Amino acid sequence: MPRYDFRCRACGSTFEVSRPMSASDDPATCPDGHADTVKLLSTVSMTGSASAPRPAGGGGCCGGGCCS
Numbered sequence: 844m845p846r847y848d849f850r851c852r853a854c855g856s857t858f859e860v861s862r863p864m865s866a867s868d869d870p871a872t873c874p875d876g877h878a879d880t881v882k883l884l885s886t887v888s889m890t891g892s893a894s895a896p897r898p899a900g901g902g903g904c905c906g907g908g909c910c911s
Contacts, residue, residue: 848885853877 846859851873860871871880 847871848883849873849880850883851875851877852879852881857883 844861845864845867846861847867848857848859849871850857854873854875854877856873856875858871858874862869868882870878871882872878873880
């Protein structure tokens, strides 16, 4: 379930709320009970590699054999 960051305008605290994407724009109440909050823009961090594997060999357009 996605987590969304919010900041309370009344006390300045920042907090996270876990909720479904269908409820991402719903208002959130800060842990101290204040209702004046704003959703923060979050950055996404991904690890790993999504690229295709590189060919073994010298490189070049087709692995290095025909471009020499």
